[in-house]
Amino acid sequence: MLTPLPASAWNRSAAAHLALRAGFGANPDEVDRLAGAGLEKAVEQFLSSVPEETLAPVWTDPRSFLAWREKIRLAQDPVVKRELERQNRQEGAAQMRELTLWWLERMAVSRAPLAEKAALFWHGHFATSNDKVHSPYKMYLQNEAFRRGGLGDARELTKAVSRDPAMLVWLDLNGSRKEYPNENFARELLELFTLGEGHYTEQDVKEAARAFTGYRVEPSTQTFRCALVQQDAGLKTFLGQTGAWDGDQVIDIIFDQPRCAQFLGVKLWRFFVLDDEPSPALAAALGHELGRHGCQLRPFLRTVFSSATFYSPTVRSRQIKSPVQWLVQTCRTLGAEVPPASVLENAFRRLGQTPFYPPNVKGWDGGKAWINTATLSFRYAFGRQLVMGRTPPQAHPAVPAPDAAMAGGSQGPVMAGPDIPAAARAAVPPEQKAISPLPLQNLIDESDRRSPRQLIARLCDLIYAGNPPTGLPEQFLPLISSKPLPLNDQAVRELVALMLETPYYQLC
Numbered sequence: 001m002l003t004p005l006p007a008s009a010w011n012r013s014a015a016a017h018l019a020l021r022a023g024f025g026a027n028p029d030e031v032d033r034l035a036g037a038g039l040e041k042a043v044e045q046f047l048s049s050v051p052e053e054t055l056a057p058v059w060t061d062p063r064s065f066l067a068w069r070e071k072i073r074l075a076q077d078p079v080v081k082r083e084l085e086r087q088n089r090q091e092g093a094a095q096m097r098e099l100t101l102w103w104l105e106r107m108a109v110s111r112a113p114l115a116e117k118a119a120l121f122w123h124g125h126f127a128t129s130n131d132k133v134h135s136p137y138k139m140y141l142q143n144e145a146f147r148r149g150g151l152g153d154a155r156e157l158t159k160a161v162s163r164d165p166a167m168l169v170w171l172d173l174n175g176s177r178k179e180y181p182n183e184n185f186a187r188e189l190l191e192l193f194t195l196g197e198g199h200y201t202e203q204d205v206k207e208a209a210r211a212f213t214g215y216r217v218e219p220s221t222q223t224f225r226c227a228l229v230q231q232d233a234g235l236k237t238f239l240g241q242t243g244a245w246d247g248d249q250v251i252d253i254i255f256d257q258p259r260c261a262q263f264l265g266v267k268l269w270r271f272f273v274l275d276d277e278p279s280p281a282l283a284a285a286l287g288h289e290l291g292r293h294g295c296q297l298r299p300f301l302r303t304v305f306s307s308a309t310f311y312s313p314t315v316r317s318r319q320i321k322s323p324v325q326w327l328v329q330t331c332r333t334l335g336a337e338v339p340p341a342s343v344l345e346n347a348f349r350r351l352g353q354t355p356f357y358p359p360n361v362k363g364w365d366g367g368k369a370w371i372n373t374a375t376l377s378f379r380y381a382f383g384r385q386l387v388m389g390r391t392p393p394q395a396h397p398a399v400p401a402p403d404a405a406m407a408g409g410s411q412g413p414v415m416a417g418p419d420i421p422a423a424a425r426a427a428v429p430p431e432q433k434a435i436s437p438l439p440l441q442n443l444i445d446e447s448d449r450r451s452p453r454q455l456i457a458r459l460c461d462l463i464y465a466g467n468p469p470t471g472l473p474e475q476f477l478p479l480i481s482s483k484p485l486p487l488n489d490q491a492v493r494e495l496v497a498l499m500l501e502t503p504y505y506q507l508c
Contacts, residue, residue: 001285005308010039014311016465020508021272021319022046022305023113025329028461043305047298049112051147056140057098059091065137065222095136097341100348100355103143105338107324108331118150118297119143120324121271123355126161126193127363128170130356137222138166139356154264154295155255158193159248163224165217171361173215178232181209186250188361194254196263200239207236211250261295262287268297272304274315275367317467317507320370323351325508326379330500333462334443336386337436350378371506383500387493389437438493449486452477455495463499465508472504 005014015034019026023046026034034042058064068088075081107116123146130139142164149157161167162185168174176182186208190200214231217224236245239253254260265286266278278286293299304310321329327347331338339347348354352375353364443462448455456476460468476495483491499505 001282002289002303002307002309004306005039005311007039009308009311010042011035013465013467014039015042016467017311017316018042018046018305020329020465021310022301023117024107024325025333025465025508027333027335028458028466031466039306043302046114046305047151047302049114051112051115052110054102054106057095057102059095059098060137060140062137062222066220069219092134092136096130096139096356097345099136099140099143100344101338101341103355104324104328104331104344107328108338113332114301115147115151117272119146121268122146122150122157124271124358124363124366125267126167127358127361128164128166129358129360133166133169135166135169135222138164138169138217141222142166143356151297151301154290154297155251158189158255159251161193162189162212162247162251163215165222165224168215168217168224173212174217176209176213176215177227177230178210178213181206181213181232183209185209185212189251190254192362194251194260194263195257196259199257199259199263204238207238207245208250210234210236211238211245212247215247255295258287258291261291264295265290265300268300269304271366272301273310273319275319317469317504319508320367321506321508322364322366322370323348323353323375323379324355326351326506329508330383330386334387334438334496336438339386339435343435347378347382351375351382376503376506379506380501383505384497385435387438387497387500389435437489438496440489440492444492446486449488449492452480452485452487455480455487455492459496459499463496463505469504472502 012031012035016026016031019031019034022043034045037045068084068091072081072084072088075084103116107113107120110116123143126142126146128139128142130136133139142161145157145160145164149160162173167185171185171188172182173185176185183205187205189208190205191197210232214227214229215224216227216230231246233244233246235242238245238250239257241253243249245253262283266283268290269278269282269286270276289303290300309315327338330336338344345354352370358364444455444458448458456473460466460473464472476498479498480487480491480495
């Protein structure tokens with residue numbers, strides 16, 4: 001079921017698929033290099049890449065946070081104190097926009113895209129929202145923890161999350177004490193993070209909650225500390241085992257259950273491979289594979305990314321891109337500019353996925369929930385703005401959608417929404433910030449401008465990862481064949497925008 005892909009089946013199309021799922025896509029030259037490297041080396045390139053050290057926003061220096069805190073603390077005049085608190089909240093909103101932009105830019109240019117993709121997975125798994133945390137600094141620390149540990153040991157990452165300052169606030173551990181243990185984190189740990197419903201009892205939740213009492217955020221440093229006087233050190237019976245368990249020991253007991261590896265294996269599969277619920281046999285195989293590696297993600301993902309199932313027609317172009325995947329892939333593969341922070345804030349809200357603001361503790365539903373008439377129309381309009389820059393959408397003929405992509409055939413699942421962009425033109429993002437038009441010098445050459453067929457082939461290779469649905473390239477030809485040659489920048493960008501407005505581009 002997780003048998004390796006035969007070497008003879010590794011080709012350029014398979015390499016492009018790997019780049020989409022283990023990262024955010026690749027340009028044709030990068031795909032060529034992956035294809036030439038062979039399956040084993042190509043997979044290893046993603047698994048072994050280490051995130052770059054990048055310049056973080058200046059306010060992520062803890063001294064910046066502590067300076068603000070001290071200034072507010074020392075203010076004697078109540079009016080001054082309220083004004084400083086107002087300024088701090090206002091500054092916090094700006095910092096969250098900056099943090100989102102910083103992460104999007106990392107994803108778009110990183111030489112370790114799988115580390116960023118894993119961080120995105122864990123952000124949805126251990127879903128934590130700044131709506132309640134109210135601390136850009138805490139959200140930054142959590143994001144960095146997901147980046148550093150996201151491809152390592154899931155057991156150790158779960159322990160780190162139990163001590164993560166943002167999580168302590170999000171699920172109310174910060175005030176849990178032995179007299180009144182708060183059950184929120186213990187319940188979500190069992191239900192959403194590790195085992196799933198039906199694999200624990202209410203008594204297990206209560207006993208686990210006792211183990212996590214005394215967990216605190218140290219106000220002066222915004223780091224974890226354990227208040228021993230508030231910790232319940234008594235005997236606890238949890239999942240059939242009795243002892244004076246602390247939080248880390250409770251997590252060890254959970255990860256020793258075979259069900260935990262299966263639960264996480266299935267969730268990883270649904271994120272990286274196919275959103276459909278796997279068969280019982282496949283779920284068992286995933287659990288066995290993750291479990292035999294001690295819940296280490298790298299060897300598990302090595303098996304997944306090397307398997308024949310991962311490259312099968314039932315998997316390729318069957319996953320609806322999340323808004324983050326869609327935007328990062330567009331910027332990464334085309335070289336489009338990552339929009340300004342204020343534009344991103346509005347765009348993600350309308351697309352249905354705002355980083356650092358998951359809708360609830362379950363995270364985003366994903367899959368077909370990403371697409372409805374409003375979100376699809378906005379994708380079309382926003383994609384056009386990324387290509388054309390400040391130029392507002394122009395009227396243009398609609399490209400018929402491939403029958404298979406619209407009807408749930410071999411090319412992909414049913415896609416709700418209009419053919420192409422009548423509705424898109426009405427959904428233009430309101431901001432007209434300075435977004436530069438898509439640069440073309442690295443995408444095409446002069447010979448492409450003189451040959452519409454050659455240009456379409458080159459752009460289809462770039463935008464559809466070398467695997468456009470049958471008949472789609474020919475549908476673009478009438479749209480540019482009447483334009484004078486050589487095609488100017490406006491005509492080329494118009495063609496790129498049309499390609500982004502196809503239902504097929506919403507799939508990976």
